[in-house]
Amino acid sequence: MTFSRRAFLGAAASSALLPRRLFAASGAKLKVGLLLPYSGTYAALGHNITDGMKLAASEHGGKLGGREIEWKAVDDESDPAKAPANVNKLIAGEKVDILTGPVHSGVAMAMMQIVRQENVLTIVTNAGAQAVTGTLCAPHVFRTSFSNWQVSYPCAEVMVKAGHKKAALMFWNYSFGQESMAAFKEGYSKAGGTVVKEIAVPFPSTEFQANLSEIAALKPDAVFVFFAGAGAAKFVKDYADAGLQQKVPLYGSGFLTEGVLAAQGGAADGIRTTLHYADALDNPANKKFREAFKKATGRDADVYAVAGYDAVNALAQALDKVKGDTGAQKELIAALEATRLDSPRGRFRFSKAHNPVQDIYLRQVKGGKEMVLGVAMKDADDPATGCKLGK
């Protein structure tokens, strides 16, 4: 039998050799690593994921599988170049039992190389990079957020159905933006639309004006974009300031307005987006979650908080089944695969590739509020190209 370095360190460090029934009683804390941005343009996203996780943990009495949680957080700065060192801080340095995060797809790609080698149980709580549950998928890696394809592809048909057959695209030029546009273009050409211009903006630049003048001159039927966090707040205001709000309908994956509606004000009115969550979803789990999040943090919940909340709720179900024994990885993975959640987003389960199977909603901002217009894609299941899990 061979042990990976991680399995060996993990066993020694977290009493994984204890018999199952004694494990929770041993008092060994459950170390949960958070690899998230707490600074820069995605800082608010990192904080809401963290607070969503902590809210769920508090609803489970601060324990998962009978073990008290010890949080270990690292600011990943949304910087892929720093990701290997940051991941190692958590895995080799803190010896976390479970790794969670990140927000940025480039950080996720670097993280995947390490967690695949080290075999540490990983829950991706935002980054939508296709490879996480595609070519780089792994038995011990799960995602509670979305894939790029899920949130981008359905918007194409929505736009064509609304009569917008000539689109300009604008996006932050890193893996998520590139994949988002590829998924959108796949859907758009299938539906009969034509992309007339693609504008790539370096991440995390918010110098949008020159590009917006180009769009104004081009007069496409509509614009589809990817921006998120503080950059999305600035983009939407610049779009309105450029006089485009009333002239060229603006679409995107829902990150364009998530968590930044208040900052965008009237400039966001009319924007249509596709996403697996909306504030206004009328289900008991969402109502309870939004009230509890507001009470705990003083802030409104958003899609990022939901992914953190569901990650801990999924872990709670699975760790209960193995009585907190993270050393029983095979059983823990099987338990996670069997997870069923009444999530604030609606029903939640993992696909064979460990990505959520979920409804994608069509939303529109009206009077400063995100309204749900309907379901753009029911039970959206990412194609998981290149993943052999469960096959």
Ligand code: BEZ
């Ligand atoms: C990403 O890089 O995967 C991402 C970042 C912010 C919002 C959504 C996706």
